[in-house]
Amino acid sequence: MKNKHILYLVVISAILMIIITTAGDASTYITFKEAKQVLNKDIHIIGSLKRNKIGKIIGIKSLNNKLSFSFIMVDSNGDSEKIYYNEPMPIDFIKSEQIVIIGSYNKKKFIAKKILMKCPSKYQEEIN
Numbered sequence: 001m002k003n004k005h006i007l008y009l010v011v012i013s014a015i016l017m018i019i020i021t022t023a024g025d026a027s028t029y030i031t032f033k034e035a036k037q038v039l040n041k042d043i044h045i046i047g048s049l050k051r052n053k054i055g056k057i058i059g060i061k062s063l064n065n066k067l068s069f070s071f072i073m074v075d076s077n078g079d080s081e082k083i084y085y086n087e088p089m090p091i092d093f094i095k096s097e098q099i100v101i102i103g104s105y106n107k108k109k110f111i112a113k114k115i116l117m118k119c120p121s122k123y124q125e126e127i128n
Contacts, residue, residue: 029100032081036105042113046100047075057094073099085112092119 029046030038049057050072059072059082068086075081083101096117103112 029076031075031077032079032110033077035110038104040104042102042104044100044102045073045075045110046098047073048098049094049096050074050080060089060094062089073101081110083110083112085115090115090117093117095119 029044032045035043035045050059052058060069061071062069063084067088068084069089070082070084072080073083083103093115096119098118100116100118101110101112102114102116103110105111
C-alpha cells in the first residue's frame with residue numbers, strides 16, 4: 001500500500017472514533033416516568049414550572065440552608081415531580097417558559113445538577 005492510502009485509513013479511523021465517543025454523550029429528553037427506570041446516569045428532562053389555575057407558579061421552596069431550593073416541574077406528558085437543586089435559584093428562573101433539568105434520581109427524589117432555562121424573548125412581537 002502507498003503511504004497515501006495509509007494516511008487515508010488513519011484519518012477515517014480517527015473520524016469514526018470521534019463519532020463513536022460523542023454519540024455516547026448525546027442525550028434526548030425523556031419524561032419522569034422513563035427517568036425513574038434509568039439508574040446512575042445523568043438524564044435530561046424538559047418541562048415547565050407548575051402553575052395553579054390562575055397561572056401563578058406554585059411549589060418553589062427555599063431549603064434550610066437558603067443556598068438550595070426545590071420546585072415542582074411538569075414534564076411533556078403532564079406528570080409533575082418535585083425537583084431538588086443544591087445551588088441558589090438562577091436569575092429569571094420564575095420568568096422561564098421552559099426548563100431543562102440535567103440530573104438523576106437519588107432513591108425516590110430527583111436531584112438536578114444543572115438547570116437550563118428558556119426565558120420569554122424580548123424580541124417576540126406582542127399580539128393584541
